Structure formats: C-alpha cells, structure tokens
Amino acid sequence: MPKGRAFAPQYASVQHRDETAEIGMWVFLATEVLLFGGLLFAYFVYRHANPAAFAEAGRHTRIVIGTANTAILLTSSFFVACAVNALQADARRTCIAMLVSAMLLGLLFLGLKAAEYAGEYHEHLVPGVDFSYVAPLADGVELFFIFYFVATSIHAVHMVIGIAVLATLAVLLRRSASTRMRAALHSAALYWHFVDVVWIVLFALIYLPGRSGT
Amino acid sequence: MTEPDYLNSAYTLRSWFFTTDHKRIAILYFATLIGFFFIGGAAATAIRIELATPQADLVSSDTYNRLFTMHGVIMVWFFLIPSIPNTLGNFIVPLMIGARDLAFPRLNLMSWYLFIAGGSVTLFAILAGGIDTGWTFYTPFSTLYSNSYVIVAVTGIFIAGFSSILTGLNFIATVHRLRAPGLTWYRLPLFIWSLYATSVILVLATPVLAITLVLLATERFLGVGIFDPRIGGDPLLFQHLFWFYSHPAVYIMILPGMGVVNELISCFSRKPVFGYKFVAWASLAIAAVGFLVWGHHMFVSGQSLLASLVFSFMSFIVAVPSAIKVFNWTATLHKGSLRFDAPMLYALAFLGLFTIGGLTGLFLACLAFDVHATDTYFVVAHFHYIMVGGMVTAYFGGLHYWWPKITGRLYSEYWARTAAVLIFFGFNLTFFPQFVLGAEGMPRRYHVYPPEFQVWNVLSSGGATILAAAYLLPMFYLGYSLFFGRRAPANPWDAPGLEWQTPSPPPEFNFESQPVVTRAPYQYGPDFAAEPQNA
Ligand code: HEM
C-alpha cells in the first residue's frame, strides 16, 4: 500500500498531482463562465428590449469609482502574477509581500464598492430596498439596477473568496514552500485573474452604456 | 498477503463519514439516494391513489399541487441526477480505468456533504408545507403568487447543484489524468465515455440553473421584477434560462444509463459493442447538441415561429446520436451468445422502453403535434419512459451487474429475474395508458378529470402498484444477500474489464499493483482468459 508518500496514492508523481489540480481549476473556471454567462444573457435581453432606459441608467453609475476599481483590480492581478513568479524563483518573502499587496488592493476594491453602494442608496436607486425614479423609463432603469446589484454582489462574493484564499496561502507560505503550495498558488492565481476578467466585462456593461458615442 | 478489502479496512463511524475512499463515498450516496427514492415514491403513490377515481377523494387541489411538485423535485434533483454517476460511477470509474481513487477524493466527500445539506434544506421546505409550483418553478407564479416555501426549496436545489458540479469536475479530471498506462481514449469502456459526457453537461449546465435560481429568489425575496411583466420583466426569459439547464439535464438523466447498458449488453452477448467509436462519439454529440434544443419545451409559450422551427429541427438532430446507440446495441445482440442473467433482462427492458420514450420525443418535437399534446399526459408518459423506463431500469441493471463487486456477495438470480420482469410489466402498465390519456386530451397536473378517462387511470394506478412492489423486491433479496449470499469471486461474469481483475470487494486502494492495458475493451471470447490484463 502506497503509504508514507508525499502525494496521494492515485497519483504517480508530484508533477502528476499538480497537473491534475490545474485541470480541475480550469474546469471550475468553465463552470464560472457559465454562471456569469446566464446572468449576462439576461442582461443583454433586457438591454436589447430597453436600450434607452439602460443608457439613462448607465449615466447614473459612478464611472470614476468604477474606473478606479478597474485599475485597482488589474494592478492586483499584476501582483498575483508576480507572486507566482517569485515563488518559482524561490523568493518566498517577495511572494508573500506580493500576495499581501494584492489582498490589500482587493480590500480597497471592496471598500470603494461599498461606498458606491451607499451613494446609490442615497439616490434611491436600490431596487427592492429603496427605489424611486420618476421618469417614463423608470421600469427599464430599475431592471438595469437589479442587474447591477446582482452582478456586482456576486462578483464581490468571488472577491471575498479570492482574498480569503490569498490570505490562507500567505500564511501557509510563511511556514513552507512545498511544491504543493506552488500548485495551489498557481490555481489561486488563475481564479484571481478570472475574477478580474469578469470585472472588466462588467465594467463595460455597467459604466459605459449611455456614455459611449452612440 | 492480501490487504483487507475496503469494507473491512476500518469500522468506525468516522471511517465512513470522513472517508475519502471513492468506494465508501459511493455507498454513502447509495444509502442517501434510497431514502430520497422512497420519499419521491411516496408522493407518486399518493398521486396514483388520488387519480384512481375522477373526483377528488384523497387530497385537495392545493395538496395535490404540492404532491406532484415534491415528487418532481425529489426525483429529478435528489434521485435521478445523482443516481448512476454518484453511486455506480463513483464506485466503478476508478476501478474501470485502473486508478486508485478519483482525482480529488476530498472534493468527492464534500460533494456528498453538499448533497446532504441541499437535500435537508429542500426536505425542510417540504415538511414545512411544501411547494406548489411544479418542479419547473415557472414565473411569475413562483415569484409573485405562490404561497409556499419557494425560496427555501430553491436554496436546497442551488446547494445540491454544487455537489453536481464537483462530481462532474472530479470525473473530468479523473478521466483525463488517471487512466492506467496503455488505456488510451479508444480503449476506455463506453461507460466512461458516457459519464465523461454527463460530466461536461453537469459542469456547463448546472451553473446556469444556479444563477437562474438566484434571480428567482431575488425577485421573490425583494419583490422586484426580474421576470415580472408588470415592470418590463419577461417571464419567458425564466423559461429560456430554466430549460437551457433542464434540457441538458434530461441528458444527465439518461447518458449514464446508456453507459451502463453498453457494459451489460456486451457482457451478456459476449461481444464487443458494435461500432464502438460511433457509440463513444454519440455520447459527446448528445451532450453538445443537447444544449441547442431547449426551446422545444416552449412551443406554446409565445416564442417566435422561427425559434420554434429551429428548435424543432434541432430536436430531430439530437435524436440521431441516441438512435445510433440503439441501433448499435441491437447490432451487438445480433449473433451474440446471449445469456439472460438478471442484468441483461434490465438492459433489454431499457432498450425497449428507451426506444419508446425517444420516439415519442420525436412526436413532441413536431410543432403541430406538440400544440395538441403539450401539458397532457402524453408528455408525462414520454419522459417517464425515458427517465424511469430507461434510467431507473439501467440503474437497477448496473446495480445487479456490479453488486458482486461492490459487496462481495451473490444475490438470488431467481428473484432478481422475477423483479426485472415485474418491473418491465408494471412499468408498461403504469405508463402506456398515459400515452392514450394524453392523446385523448387529459391534461397533466390536475387531480379531477372527466369520468371517461377513468379506465386508463385505473390501469395506470394498478400498474403502479405492481411497479412499486417490484421496486421493493430488490431491497429484500439484495439485503438478504448482504448477510447470507454466497461469496462472489473476483470475476463472476467472466468479463475482461479492469474492475473485474481485482478481488471482490476490492482492497482499499483498488489494485495490488498498477494495471497496464494492452488492448481494446470488451474482448470477450475464448482467447480472453489466456491473456491476463494485469501486468
Ligand atoms: C430523443 C430525444 C428527445 C426529444 C426529441 C424530446 C422531445 C421532447 C419535447 C418536444 C418535449 C416537450 C413536450 C411539451 O412540453 O409539450 C419533451 C418533454 C420532456 N422530455 Fe423529452 N425529448 C427527448 C429525450 C428526452 C430524454 C432523454 C429525457 C430524460 C431523460 C427527456 C425528458 C423530458 C422531460 C422531463 C420533459 C417534460 C418536462 C416538463 O414539462 O415537465 N426527454 N421532450
């Protein structure tokens, strides 16, 4: 019986294990694409049905915060990529520093997002909680904001999970930097980049309607 | 000497509830699913009793709504979707491909806990008063008008969905990465191809259901209109999203059964499956095209005629790979040395019942006919022929086939054959009359009906009694075999698959040494014994 090995018995080698973990992560990301895909599909259906209302609603979003948040997330992804590189070069402390920076940026993102939500609350733009909008297009505007809140909060949940994962990795890395950690960091990085990509798509759908040329 | 088998490696509760052994997790799932099958079955029993007479005598309309919803929700999400993948699949997949476990054993255990969590939440909704929306949760009824525990129920289904996703993910990674040396894709047993295709659907369709349920719960909880037409929402959007998941999901509920049937038919014809590559790719074709036909559930919903035409056409296309399989199984039987052991009886029953279910699916895919038949008992009969006549029969067939491997015991062949015949007979008596009822126009989901329909309903209820008894039978003789059955040899069916090359029940890590594969599957025949696969 293959006990006392560094890796589980179903694997032939450490490399075998790590490659399998990576496949698992990619399959998981495929699931995530379809999760957001369903949501985006619904968004497009309604945007197609209410183009004017979505443009009007889009102008009520806070593009400065949105743009800042996009920059913040992209930077955090850069740090995460650096962390992966650092670990490959066995620079454990740099790696941890990179992870902590990425986490802090992630928290900053969430803070700004919360400020944005508060602003929308004051403007009575939160459907189901406090929504009043007096205009002929109110229904369409409300639909837009429902999607805005559902999509951004699901994204925020992903951010929280991502931050928790990075934090766990940072703590564990202080103790050791086994190959297993390398594989885990690699998967975590994939996830973080994915959440970042989702945000870039959301950015275009939330902040740009009504502001682009047409 | 030999190590203890997986059942005897440890006895504590902990060694079961925190096990990462795919075989033990399969047993955990198996026990859980028996429970859900009973709950769903109890609801079905109540429905059939009520329908024995034209008036309402057992339950009120409201209770009746809750009964058929409970039946559908439990049977679809808590029995049929996990049935073969999570029990037989969990147990057999690593053995079949010569691996020591699935790729991610802890995720496997987690999927069971998620399933238990989701199941408990949904059961709570049922016990607290039930859900009256039908398993389809159509809006705006489910969000605006229903006075039942919709949010709780969909939360349970949402959680169980993640258990499905984890299972699919695990199988995909396992099939890609853990095949034994020499086990190329075209040497894989077709059961593996089917489960692989199933897993692709699990991973790609389930998240769409998840987000749809989130939107539904949001609408209901916050009172905002996502699908509510009063503020510009679109109830049809819900149906599109729901069926985008649920049509592929019906293939989650048949592909694993098809996979089992490959193994059974080739074993008891003593021949390789005819046209192996066609059958293998047919599974993937079903998984792919199955994503493009959802609109056939919405022919009368008011979607555009063009959409209906396209969906009708695609529904005919998706039947092609299923038909290929049926033809190839029949060709496998041709000139085989047939043996009618119990698993084979189940496989043959599957063949006939699935064919009827599939062909009536084609009727329904015709626009002109569907307008007449939609929401009648014809549809109910169609999908029961596939889901119960097909999948549940295959599940029983596979269970008998691998029972000696799983438990190390042999069951009574006499009783097993009796049960198989009774199931076939009881099933047809239950559901064939429903085709007639549907064709004559009896709508589904009502508990009172005009008296002229009574004859067929009585036949159906009578058949259901036989079917219920036949489903109970295995509990007894399989249960009996656990304690008093003869010990099973490693390979009771003289089958060449890897799972038969290790003792019954298998040791904790499946194989004493890593098997190496040197040839295609299903090499039955005189020379097979001379050429052991285990290197
Ligand atoms: C051969 C391919 C198939 C075709 C062409 C087909 C066609 C159809 C059509 C057109 C309907 C809609 C009828 C209506 O609501 O008016 C339908 C309903 C249904 N089919 Fe199939 N089907 C096929 C295979 C399957 C399979 C493999 C399963 C399950 C394992 C299945 C399960 C169902 C279910 C559950 C419904 C009813 C859903 C509901 O309204 O509650 N079908 N089918």
Ligand SMILES: [Cu+2]
């Ligand atoms: Cu369908």
